[in-house]
Amino acid sequence: MSERAAPFYCPYCGDEDLRPSxxxxGAWECASCNRAFRLKFLGLLARGVRHDDGGGETI
Incomplete structure (x- = not known):
């Protein structure tokens, strides 16, 4: 099993100086703005992926 991806930047200040908390x-700390935050994957949406090609009839 592979590890979860790490965030690339702070969601508050945009800086990249992040460290695991x-x-x-899932907890991370930003050394730039001195904030801590947690990331959590909630799941897939029930509706799935919807592709809209702009309408028109299909023949």
Whole structure:
């Protein structure tokens, strides 16, 4: 099983100086703005992926 992807930038200030937090799984700390945040994958949407090609009839 592969590891989860790490965030590339802070969602608050946009800086890239992030470190994993000791608060647990999915927790990160930004050294630039001194904020901590947690990321969590909630799941896939029930509707799935919808492709809209702009309308028109199909023949």
């Amino acid at each position: 000791e608060q647990g799984h």
